[in-house]
Amino acid sequence: xxxxxxxxxxxxxxxxxxxxxxxxxxxxxxxxxxxxxxxxxxxxxxxxxxxxxxxxxxxxxxxxxxxxxxxxxxxxxxxxxxxxxxxxxxxxxxxxxxxxxxxxxxxxxxxxxxxxxxxxxxxxxxxxxxxxxxxxxxxxxxxxxxxxxxxxxxxxxxxxxxxxxxxxxxxxxxxxxxxxxxxxxxxxxxxxxxxxxxxxxxxxxxxxxxxxxxxxxxxxxxxx
Numbered sequence: 320x321x322x323x324x325x326x327x328x329x330x331x332x333x334x335x336x337x338x339x340x341x342x343x344x345x346x347x348x349x350x351x352x353x354x355x356x357x358x359x360x361x362x363x364x365x366x367x368x369x370x371x372x373x374x375x376x377x378x379x380x381x382x383x384x385x386x387x388x389x390x391x392x393x394x395x396x397x398x399x400x401x402x403x404x405x406x407x408x409x410x411x412x413x414x415x416x417x418x419x420x421x422x423x424x425x426x427x428x429x430x431x432x433x434x435x436x437x438x439x440x441x442x443x444x445x446x447x448x449x450x451x452x453x454x455x456x457x458x459x460x461x462x463x464x465x466x467x468x469x470x471x472x473x474x475x476x477x478x479x480x481x482x483x484x485x486x487x488x489x490x491x492x493x494x495x496x497x498x499x500x501x502x503x504x505x506x507x508x509x510x511x512x513x514x515x516x517x518x519x520x521x522x523x524x525x526x527x528x529x530x531x532x533x534x535x536x537x538x539x540x541x542x543x
Contacts, residue, residue: 361510363488407444484502
């Protein structure tokens with residue numbers, strides 16, 4: 320049995336517009352200058368508090384708590400706006416369903432999103448029952464700490480040699496390396512491919528069909 324653990328934002332769903340807008344609103348509401356888009360996307364993947372701490376290292380604990388609360392409030396409000404959405408990346412839905420239909424694969428999620436945010440995505444996409452394990456910022460320390468992967472393996476009974484982490488940031492790759500599992504990056508997210516390789520990615524997929532081949536190579540691919 321193989322356990323394939325996916326990051327969410329930047330890997331399965333494109334939530335950058337929601338995240339950037341919510342961060343801008345949170346910073347302004349808390350009295351800080353609004354960060355630019357690239358600065359925000361550099362920190363996607365971390366838990367909210369960890370991202371705020373990294374983005375505003377001089378802020379004290381009280382300021383970080385307010386920034387985090389304002390971000391969550393802004394993000395929830397933005398979900399009601401039709402102009403902003405969190406679409407799945409091309410091929411992600413079909414790829415997940417194809418992998419989930421296999422009897423030799425278990426799927427998991429390890430994400431800096433809240434459990435509520437993941438549950439909304441699963442309900443929206445009709446993915447109920449697709450993931451054998453879901454680890455969020457509510458369940459474990461922020462990436463790149465390996466706890467999410469270690470807990471996912473414990474929950475499913477799958478060992479490190481049969482597990483793989485798929486993500487779009489160096490945080491995902493470093494988390495996988497710390498958990499001693501294979502890491503595969505995707506190029507359509509928020510960190511550059513070279514950064515993913517440097518952080519430990521065994522390979523970087525250019526699209527979801529290529530990712531499926533990397534995850535479950537055919538006998539012909541192995542022979543080649």
